[in-house]
Amino acid sequence: MTLRLHVIYQEGEHLGNFSNEEGPWAAGAVNMETNKTVDFGTRNFVDAVLVAARERVFTAALGWLLSDQSTLDSPSRKKVLSELSGLDFAACDEIKYVAEWNNIDLLIKGLRQCNEVCAIAVEMKLKSSESDGQLTRYDDNLRTLNHPTTKIFLTLSGEEPRSGQGWQPLACADLLVTLMEIPGRDKYLNDLRDALGRLIAVEACVRTRIDIAGSVFQPAAPAAFEPTNSFESYLKDFRLRTFAQRVWMAELQSKLEIASRWVVNIRETNGEALLDIEAESNTKPLCRVGLELQKRSLKLYVSPWPYDQRATREQQQMVDKILKDLGKRFGISGKKPTAHRNRGFRSYSLQKTLPLERDVQAYAKYLQPWINKLQEEYPDAQSLR
Incomplete structure (x- = not known):
């Protein structure tokens, strides 16, 4: 089944049509019989509690909706569970859920x-993103x-x-x-689907809207940022600006040519x-060299590898040597x-502030020569993985 989003904001102003059919999120025509209308200017009960409690509320609501406590019929719930898991939930005569089971969001x-x-x-x-070794720790519990x-x-x-x-x-x-795919018009299911649709639309808009960098890379601190439309209000209210930045950077990565x-x-x-675009310097002691884009600023950096809590004198000297060499090679x-x-991290600033009005393609065009130069200067660099 193809998911199509019809997105509106600012008192009904059309923001875009998006589909996962030619993914991710190709803009295009929408079949109004199968689409999902998303309005950033509205909020329902699930939205309201998501603002405060984030992931835990959503997964708890999902667990309740698919358990025997739900208002949905049993065949629909079991079909969803079987499709999500590949397991035979249809043969079960009872379905229960536990939120926050041994720190795992939902069981x-x-x-x-x-x-x-x-x-x-x-x-x-x-x-947020996965912390180091988080799922490995959960494996032990499971x-x-x-x-x-x-x-x-x-x-x-x-x-x-x-x-x-x-x-x-x-x-x-x-x-x-x-x-x-669940039939009917259950209120709880509709609220969950509507809230989920708005979250998904953030990603779709960030990946496809040319002007979106102005919403996710504002120079003002998050608390001081004043939204100008309901999309920006949604980003602020749900504290999704950093997530939107990560999505935008993932889209930028997809436009860049980077050696494996x-x-x-x-x-x-x-x-x-x-x-970060980085590799191992193939020196002793080991260092990592790379380019870093953050807050619309671009840096050329060197640090010890592994990146420990405190660099040794020998590591600092190697960082200095590589950085000096990089400065000559790059003409800076x-x-x-x-x-x-x-921890031994040192860097050169290549560009302090890139313009807000540039889209992903323009950023990729600007970054690619720097990436090419770094790869040419370090043909023997090794992967950090």
Whole structure:
């Protein structure tokens, strides 16, 4: 089934039509009989509690909706669970859920004659990213279950898990497609689908709207940012600006030509997303070299690798040597690099502020020559993975 979003904002102003058919989120015509209308100017009960409690509220609502406590009919619920897990929930005579089971957002259990026979574990990342080794720790807890368990890593854009074993990435758009197949007009189901549609539309708009950088890379601090339309209000109210930045950077990455040995990391520090393109310097001691884009500024950097809490004197000297060499190769040795930090990170500023009005294609066109230069100067660089 194709999911089509018809997105409006600012008192009915049309924002765009998006489809996952030619993904991700190709703009195009919408079949109004199968589309999902999304209005950033409205809020329902699920939206209201999501503002305060984030992922936990959503997964708890999903667990309730698919359990025996739900107002939905049993065949519809079991069909959804079977499609999501690949397990035979249709054969279960009882379905229960536990929110925050051993720190995992949601555990849905299928029982037959009072014995647990299958389960779905769901970990959702909406506004934050997976912490180091998080899913590996959850694997240890799930091993105590003596029945088949499907592990789902649910994110807005279908991000791949960075740890753990057997966790299946699931995009919220794919979940919404499954929920849209449930017949009827159940109020609770409609509220959940509407709230989910608005979250998905953020990703669709960020990936396809030329002018969106102005909404997600504002120079003002998040608390001081004054929205000018309901889309920007939604980003602020739901604290989704950093997520939108990560989506925008992922779209930027898709437009860049980067050799496989160079690792791309999209993460966040101090409430701002950043994109690193980096590799191992093949020196002793080891260092990493790379380009970093954050707050619309571009840096050329060097740091020890692994990036420990405190750099040794030997590591600092190697960082200085590589940075000095990079300054000559890039013709920027007249610039002043940043001072030493405890962990040994030093950088040159290549561009302090890139214009807000540039779209992803324009940013890619600007960044690509810098990437090419770095790859040419380090043909023997090794992957950090």
